[in-house]
Amino acid sequence: MTISLNWLKEIIDIPYTIEELDYTLTMLGLEVEKIHKSGNEFQGFVIGKVLTKEKHPDADKLSVCQVFDGKEERQIICGAPNVDAGQTIVVALPGAKVPHGGFEIAKRKIRGIESHGMICSQAELGIGEDSGGIWILPDNATVGMTLAQYLGLDDTIIEIGITPNRADCLSHIGIAREIAARTGGTLRIPSTQLTEDSTLTINTDITIELHNPT
Template identity: 50%
Template structure:
């Protein structure tokens, strides 16, 4: 079973990864592997483009003033056609290392000093699109680690579940196990009773042939269901947990 820690953290507060790994192993969980989910985004931060001007000596380059949460904004030369003032972006400042190992340094580009890079999705290892920079949601916090917004640097525990511990085969079961070792409060999802409608017996008739073998049968009719692909967040979460997404009806069950 694969347990994405960012998903598990929605159910209970987690200790540092090393402590979690050690304590769960001592408690009987066989952790086969600890897997990084997504590219390494260490050193990359959220920036806000305050101004964009044309490069004085290059038609296809722009000179951007970017707030990265430091004492003063930094100037970065950018060649992406979609860069504009007001955008939240991922900035690789001087000294940062991209997921492919490229180290970012201050440099002069056509005579203008550039103090970093505004990154595209491809440069971040998040896709093949390099036609423009990757823009972030408007509420992305300036100066924070880009991984906190993009979901990088998350970890997955690949656990071998023994037959006698079926209670571990769910996020709730894993959250309870964490609570048993470290304490804390479970954050259970809120549930509401489903709206009532016509009796199920109005839609179909059920006849029980063996009342002793099946003393009670319960069913519910669900109407208005449209089978379609699940939303991206659900597909990504299931894939991280090692489950192949099928469609919205299958995935929610």
């Protein structure tokens, strides 16, 4: 059973460190097999803003961009045809490893001008197939936020070995219920509402035809 710590916290308050939660779940008969962070493949990737764009003086297809990464302004040489000032983009900082290709970003000179990072496309990030230009984000994306946070991947994943007699724990709510029993906390079970349409019957959407009724 794979559990998202972020989702679990939406259902029950957890007054434990991750190590304490590991121990508590195991003592409740829910053996924790593995704990790992998600979004690790996007370490060193942040949301940035292109402040200015100038033509590279020694390369027709390159642009010299000044980019703000949430902490500082940095110069990045970009070869994408769609890069422009004012765009919100994904920046790979020096030291980051690009998921598609596996190469590490480093400060280096490109045609005599220093570049301190890379502006990324979806294909380079491994989250899409568009390699024709950089990934332009909505203007309301928060500059300085990590890419893992932006994608909702900044999470801790807990893998639990559920025994056959504990089918009640095959859900986040089931695990949260066990924690609530230990801590005395209050469950916040998501509300659901189903609207029945009396005009629909089984024959409305499904028809069965027997081709060989023997």
